[in-house]
Amino acid sequence: MKKTILIMLGATLLFGSCGKKDNSIEENPLIMDWNTPLETPPFEKIKPSHYLPAFTYAMKEHNKEIEEIINNKEKPGFENTIVAFDNSGEILSKVSGVFFNMTEAKTSDEMAKLEEEIGPLVAKHSDEILMNEKFFERVKKVYDNRDKENLNQEQKMLLDKIYKRFVRSGALLKKDKQEELKKINEKITTLEAKFSSNVLKETKAYMLVIDNKEDLKGLPQWLVDNANATAEENGKKGKWVFTLDNPSVFPFLQYSEKRDLREKIFKAKNNRCNNGGETDNKDIIKELVYLRAKKAELLGYKTFADYVLEERMNKTPKEVFSLLEGLLEHSIPIAERDAKQLEKLLDKDEKNAKLQAWDWTYYSEILKKQKFNFDEEQTRPYFEINNVRQGCFDVIEKLYGLNFTYRKDISVYEEDVMAFEVKNEENKTVGVLYFDPFTRNSKRGGAWCTEFRGQYIKDGKNIIPLVSVCFNYAKNSKGRTTLTAEEVSTIFHEMGHAIHCLLSNCTYKSTAGTNVPMDFVELPSQVFEHWTKQPVVLKMFAKDEKGQTIPDSLLNKIEKVGSYDVGYAMSERYAAAYLDMEYHILSSKDKIEDVNLFEKKAMEKIHLPYNIPPRYRSTYFNHVFGGEYAVGYYSYVWSEVLDADAFDAFLETGDVFNKTIADKFKNEILSKGGTDDAMTLYKNFRGKAPSIDALLRNNGIK
Numbered sequence: 001m002k003k004t005i006l007i008m009l010g011a012t013l014l015f016g017s018c019g020k021k022d023n024s025i026e027e028n029p030l031i032m033d034w035n036t037p038l039e040t041p042p043f044e045k046i047k048p049s050h051y052l053p054a055f056t057y058a059m060k061e062h063n064k065e066i067e068e069i070i071n072n073k074e075k076p077g078f079e080n081t082i083v084a085f086d087n088s089g090e091i092l093s094k095v096s097g098v099f100f101n102m103t104e105a106k107t108s109d110e111m112a113k114l115e116e117e118i119g120p121l122v123a124k125h126s127d128e129i130l131m132n133e134k135f136f137e138r139v140k141k142v143y144d145n146r147d148k149e150n151l152n153q154e155q156k157m158l159l160d161k162i163y164k165r166f167v168r169s170g171a172l173l174k175k176d177k178q179e180e181l182k183k184i185n186e187k188i189t190t191l192e193a194k195f196s197s198n199v200l201k202e203t204k205a206y207m208l209v210i211d212n213k214e215d216l217k218g219l220p221q222w223l224v225d226n227a228n229a230t231a232e233e234n235g236k237k238g239k240w241v242f243t244l245d246n247p248s249v250f251p252f253l254q255y256s257e258k259r260d261l262r263e264k265i266f267k268a269k270n271n272r273c274n275n276g277g278e279t280d281n282k283d284i285i286k287e288l289v290y291l292r293a294k295k296a297e298l299l300g301y302k303t304f305a306d307y308v309l310e311e312r313m314n315k316t317p318k319e320v321f322s323l324l325e326g327l328l329e330h331s332i333p334i335a336e337r338d339a340k341q342l343e344k345l346l347d348k349d350e351k352n353a354k355l356q357a358w359d360w361t362y363y364s365e366i367l368k369k370q371k372f373n374f375d376e377e378q379t380r381p382y383f384e385i386n387n388v389r390q391g392c393f394d395v396i397e398k399l400y401g402l403n404f405t406y407r408k409d410i411s412v413y414e415e416d417v418m419a420f421e422v423k424n425e426e427n428k429t430v431g432v433l434y435f436d437p438f439t440r441n442s443k444r445g446g447a448w449c450t451e452f453r454g455q456y457i458k459d460g461k462n463i464i465p466l467v468s469v470c471f472n473y474a475k476n477s478k479g480r481t482t483l484t485a486e487e488v489s490t491i492f493h494e495m496g497h498a499i500h501c502l503l504s505n506c507t508y509k510s511t512a513g514t515n516v517p518m519d520f521v522e523l524p525s526q527v528f529e530h531w532t533k534q535p536v537v538l539k540m541f542a543k544d545e546k547g548q549t550i551p552d553s554l555l556n557k558i559e560k561v562g563s564y565d566v567g568y569a570m571s572e573r574y575a576a577a578y579l580d581m582e583y584h585i586l587s588s589k590d591k592i593e594d595v596n597l598f599e600k601k602a603m604e605k606i607h608l609p610y611n612i613p614p615r616y617r618s619t620y621f622n623h624v625f626g627g628e629y630a631v632g633y634y635s636y637v638w639s640e641v642l643d644a645d646a647f648d649a650f651l652e653t654g655d656v657f658n659k660t661i662a663d664k665f666k667n668e669i670l671s672k673g674g675t676d677d678a679m680t681l682y683k684n685f686r687g688k689a690p691s692i693d694a695l696l697r698n699n700g701i702k
């Protein structure tokens with residue numbers, strides 16, 4: 001899920017001064033009422049030049065609304081303050097919804113420039129509301145008197161959320177402490193940006209240049225071709241260049257027969273920003289860890305981890321540590337067992353050599369071929385993109401009763417994007433889905449789900465969500481576009497987020513849809529991936545060019561390969577999550593003398609084998625030091641626990657389409673958004689708290 005935009009929209013805003021009145025604002029297609037099919041954005045009319053005037057106008061309108069709430073003569077109450085605040089900024093949400101999604105899905109130099117200009121304006125607008133004393137006074141009055149308000153659960157959640165948004169931004173602090181916090185925040189932002197930019201610089205700066213064909217041994221032809229093209233781009237025609245970008249370094253480590261070259265590129269990858277000089281990140285890490293601890297202490301928390309986890313399903317560092325330790329206890333012995341098998345293969349190539357980190361994926365790949373006689377290309381002809389999309393829609397209809405109708409009359413922002421009207425079992429329209437499958441220059445990489453507008457109730461009327469899923473598949477302009485099994489899984493993943501948005505049945509913007517804790521938001525998406533591993537599901541849509549259904553022999557192979565080499569994959573990720581936690585349970589008085597030593601000691605605590613490094617080492621752990629995922633890496637692990645446990649509810653009935661379980665998942669989780677505590681929602685669905693057993697069993701461990 002792409003959270004940034006949702007946060008931006010959820011954290012409604014205020015801004016003091018405004019530009020001069022734009023005469024054409026009434027004609028601005030971003031501002032005008034959308035008299036379009038299902039009130040969707042009129043993309044064909046929106047031009048980049050419309051954005052800035054629209055934002056200026058929208059922020060001004062929002063200011064007026066905020067002032068009205070502050071100046072309301074009535075006693076501050078839930079409706080006239082909290083709900084009024086949640087409803088405010090509607091025009092701004094409308095404009096932001098289009099703009100920030102277009103900067104990702106259909107950008108240009110002009111849009112990038114606009115983003116640089118508009119981004120800080122919107123951030124400032126938001127900050128100024130959160131620091132508005134008079135406004136907070138009203139919010140606090142409502143919060144302090146909450147017991148007298150007779151609120152239902154969703155209303156309680158909304159009040160709590162909005163009150164905490166202010167408090168966690170320092171609204172309760174004295175002026176001088178607020179100033180101190182502001183300075184800390186600014187420093188943190190600057191250091192995080194510097195950290196990321198260093199990682200990018202050192203990643204891009206490295207090249208493994210090969211000029212001897214002999215050194216390409218073992219590499220698949222497509223990788224050799226790509227390396228050849230990369231060499232040419234870098235003025236090294238006729239040679240081969242491998243880089244530290246994932247699509248280059250990972251397959252190199254997986255296939256290269258040259259042990260010395262694997263070692264070389266592996267060490268370069270693992271020592272990024274750990275080499276001294278301008279782009280070394282060690283001092284930045286020390287400073288960031290100190291500033292985050294200081295920030296948490298200022299706000300009254302013991303550590304930064306405590307501050308962050310307050311709003312998660314796992315509420316304390318102790319809970320997270322016990323989750324990770326419990327899993328590592330199982331994954332490390334599996335990895336050690338696998339290492340012995342791999343070492344036997346290595347021994348044939350190099351007598352008495354010790355298995356190193358740069359040997360692992362290479363020998364693992366060899367063993368996989370020996371054991372299963374399987375590679376990804378065998379399934380590809382069965383996964384044609386349109387069949388996969390329709391198959392996914394069919395699974396959703398079977399489980400949750402939603403059906404998707406292509407609407408050619410709904411405006412889209414690119415030719416290949418398709419818009420679908422989504423209806424429920426009662427034939428009521430519940431939303432619109434935009435499906436944007438292919439890669440293009442104007443689109444950022446990866447896959448994501450986002451909304452142009454979220455669901456909520458306005459003056460008694462249900463506002464339907466406009467949801468979008470974006471992918472980056474290479475379009476085959478001559479024939480069928482086919483996908484790997486992993487890519488099929490990604491479609492289901494993003495569609496899992498989409499149904500969380502589409503089935504939302506909530507009252508308030510800030511509690512609807514995917515406005516849930518970060519360690520809960522991946523449950524609907526990750527659980528949905530499980531269906532793509534089920535033979536009964538694959539048979540619904542996996543058909544080759546002649547219309548032949550995927551054969552059972554291939555389905556058997558897919559099932560068998562499923563939990564292969566999980567010990568390494570699990571351990572490296574759990575180790576990285578553990579490292580993230582270790583940094584953020586320090587107090588501002590704890591000094592890190594040496595980052596490498598700190599990391600080494602943390603890994604010793606969990607007895608991580610020498611040949612499994614954490615998935616990210618400290619100096620390039622961008623999730624943690626480059627942005628908003630600090631104390632967040634564990635949430636990927638937690639989501640796996642949740643999705644395995646949730647899917648088990650279906651497996652226990654022997655039917656992955658069991659209607660009773662599907663209804664429960666829809667009614668207790670997918671439609672509930674953030675209207676109740678996430679653990680309560682989960683228990684209401686499952687009848688118990690999640691356990692790690694299903695995850696271990698899926699990975700062949702228990």
Ligand SMILES: [Zn+2]
Nearest residue numbers: 001497522525
């Ligand atoms: Zn996701």
